[in-house]
């Protein structure tokens with residue numbers, strides 16, 4: 429399998445329960461809910477994306493011809509030290525490319541594998557931390573994982589209907605862009621205490 433990687437970099441996880449953790453981000457190119465072209469945004473299934481995932485031209489991006497080569501690349505970016513090695517696999521939609529050989533190759537290098545997915549594709553077995561972020565109007569098949577991260581507000585999603593999905597943590601994250609998202613997210617937590625606020629802390633402190 430050849431992997432198309434938009435970018436890969438060492439930073440802190442900015443979102444969710446693992447916020448603040450040192451992590452290599454592995455951002456795959458491509459998504460099944462948007463082409464990534466601005467001219468298509470208004471007609472896409474997911475219209476609020478904050479990410480450029482088109483092509484392989486980002487920092488440490490490229491085409492990787494094998495799982496071993498890509499896992500070596502991730503390990504190099506982590507650097508020295510075997511403690512608490514973490515890779516966050518995202519995109520684009522990572523489940524278009526994250527397969528068992530790559531998970532095995534990352535595990536063989538001592539990395540825990542976290543994933544950020546839209547949940548429309550079944551997650552590959554072996555992931556250590558699975559974050560699913562549902563998008564209105566899509567069929568979420570992956571209803572089990574570690575954290576459910578709802579970007580809010582989203583017309584067409586009823587948070588109450590998500591609460592019986594099999595997740596350990598229910599997070600609401602203000603949609604970056606529209607005015608009033610933070611207030612709307614706080615109001616949701618106040619109304620439904622199952623949910624906790626997730627802020628995109630990397631944007632606050634100026635990390636990638």
Ligand SMILES: C[S@@+](CC[C@H](N)C(=O)[O-])C[C@H]1O[C@@H](n2cnc3c(N)ncnc32)[C@H](O)[C@@H]1O
Nearest residue numbers: 476477478479519520521544545546561603604
């Ligand atoms: C760029 S997506 C890539 C992973 C996957 N495609 C997904 O949507 O979960 C990474 C995370 O950013 C969230 N996100 C995207 N655009 C956002 C925005 N404008 N405001 C807040 N979170 C956003 C997504 O919901 C997801 O949790």
Ligand SMILES: Nc1nc2[nH]cc(C(=O)O)c2c(=O)[nH]1
Nearest residue numbers: 440441442443518544630636
């Ligand atoms: N620092 C940082 N944390 C993140 N957590 C999820 C991200 C993503 O784009 O998937 C992200 C990201 O892009 N940067």
Ligand code: SF4
Nearest residue numbers: 459462474477520546
């Ligand atoms: S599903 Fe994820 S990567 Fe795809 S357009 Fe939406 S937020 Fe962006």
Ligand SMILES: [Mg+2]
Nearest residue numbers: 478479518636
């Ligand atoms: Mg991001």
